Amino acid sequence: MKLKTFTGIFRKFKYSALWLIVTVVVFSIAVWWQNLSVIFNVIKSPHIPLISKISIPLSFLGSISTNFTLEAEIYVILISILFGLSVAITVYYLDRRFREIKNHGITLGLIGIIASLFSLGCAACGPLLITTLLSLVGASSILAFLPLKGQEFGIIGVILLVLSIYLTVKQIEDPTVCRLKRK
Amino acid sequence: MENKNNSTSFQVIAILLTAVIIIATVYFASRRHRPQQTTENYPSLVATKAAPNSTPAQPKSLAVNIAKVKITGEPFIGNPQAPVTVAFWFDYQCPFCKRFEENTMSSIVSNYVKSGEVKVVFKDFAFLGPDSQAAALVSKAVWEAAPSKFYLWHQAMYNKQDRENSGWGSQADILALTKTIPGININKVEQLLATKSSQYRQEIAADKAEGSAFGINGTPSLIIGRQLVIGAQPYSAIKQLIDLQLKK
Incomplete structure (x- = not known):
């Protein structure tokens, strides 16, 4: 069921494109991280030809094979892909929620979204804020082990991102409108 | 519920x-981000405190510019009058330096140093412990005893690299390796080590302090023109930065 929901989301071009873009951006930032100043200097320099402004940053991406251990390479690639997935699924979820606002009335829809964000008294919606935070923490672990230390955070990052994706898909399958319990 | x-x-x-x-x-x-502290764990190997004013004080931070790098007296390969100078901070125990040596530096040497377009200046950033300090110390003596064999010795050192501060890598090991390289007078190297160790230690510490002032906190790191490149970057990236300097 969850796999069906998951594949259904990525059959839509908009979300597949978002996944790809976020993955490429996160991967590039992670690989460039130590040399972002060189990349920026090259891009903004008026003396460097346009072709070099493109080819130099691209050539620095090659450091994935020279400046990372095998474990770090795997984590950087996995975390980039998983963070892209997590962002695309979260955007899909929010898109659907905003459509609910139009269909079910502003007040109920907004309360549902806010409640799902903070997960206060709304067990059905699940903690979107927490799952989003999880994915961000998972993705930030990509920086923790650069260049040499703390590779153990890579596996935690991967686990958190997978958890985040699973929980967001679960939220998508759950009732789309929350009814808050009155005490 | x-x-x-x-x-x-x-x-x-x-x-x-x-x-x-x-x-x-x-x-x-x-x-x-505090590699300096690593050497503080090996007080016997760190430069003995210099007399006041004997070592030039390093400014807290320097704008990255090859023109500001101290070149005089440092080991180098290539044409002394080469149009482009690359300053290279490294540690003989650093596995990424070994990777950089094998994948990138060897190509820079083949394509730019041998043609006289680039001079590579070797700057110590010996921060990985006793074996790093021992290697840096012998490197200074080898440079003084046989400058034309320095790069051959440098490559031989990376070929022998093993795990940090274990197994191969003591001063005796390095001297034994040095003996196997033709053209290096081992007696002169040993004599230099006996008489000039204190000076070499100060130079090693000064190299590292200079690197830190430019923002270097790990190895390998290079300064090409006004760019500080950190990590074992691929040859294609370094080549393009060198080409930009050659066009200036």
């Missing part, structure tokens, strides 16, 4: 995990 309990437990676990990761990340990040 059960669903709600699961949700609350999950939030508690997630928050705890988040806190642990943030604390650990900050800890590792701060440790990584």
Whole structure:
């Protein structure tokens, strides 16, 4: 069921494109991280030809094979892909929620979204804020082990991102409108 | 009800995990950005405190510019009048320096140093412990005893690299290796080590302090023109930065 929901989301071009873009951006930032100043200097320099402004940053991406251990390479690639997935699924979820606002009335829809964000008294919606935070923490672990230390955070990052994706898909399958319990 | 309990437990676990990761990340990040402290763990190997004014004080931070790098007296390969100078900070125990040596530096030497377009200046950043300090010390003596064999010796050192501060890598090991390289007078190297170790230690410490002033906190690192390149970057990236300098 969850796999069906998951594949259904990525059959839509908009979300597949978002996944790809976020993955490429996160991967590039992670690989460039130590040399972002060189990349920026090259891009903004008026003396460097346009072709070099493109080819130099691209050539620095090659450091994935020279400046990372095998474990770090795997984590950087996995975390980039998983963070892209997590962002695309979260955007899909929010898109659907905003459509609910139009269909079910502003007040109920907004309360549902806010409640799902903070997960206060709304067990059905699940903690979107927490799952989003999880994915961000998972993705930030990509920086923790650069260049040499703390590779153990890579596996935690991967686990958190997978958890985040699973929980967001679960939220998508759950009732789309929350009814808050009155005490 | 059960669903709600699961949700609350999950939030508690997630928050705890988040806190642990943030604390650990900050800890590792701060440790990584203070390589100077590594040598403080080996006080006997660090430069003995110089007499006042005997070692030039390094400014707190320097704008990255090859023109500001101290070149005089440093080991180098290539044409002394080459149009482009590359300053290279390294540690003989650093595995990424070995990788850089094999994948990138060898191509720079073949394509730019031999043609006289680039001069590579070797700057010590010996921060990985006793074996790093021992290697840096012998490197200074080898440069003084046989400058034309320095790069051959440098490559031989990377070929022998093993795990940090274990197995091969003591001064005796390095001297034994040095003996095998034709053209290096081992007696002169040993004599220089006996008489000039204190001066060499100061030079090693000064190289590292200079690198730190430019913002270098690990190896390998290079300065090409006004760019500080950190890490074992591929030849294609370094080549383009050198080409930009050659066009100036």
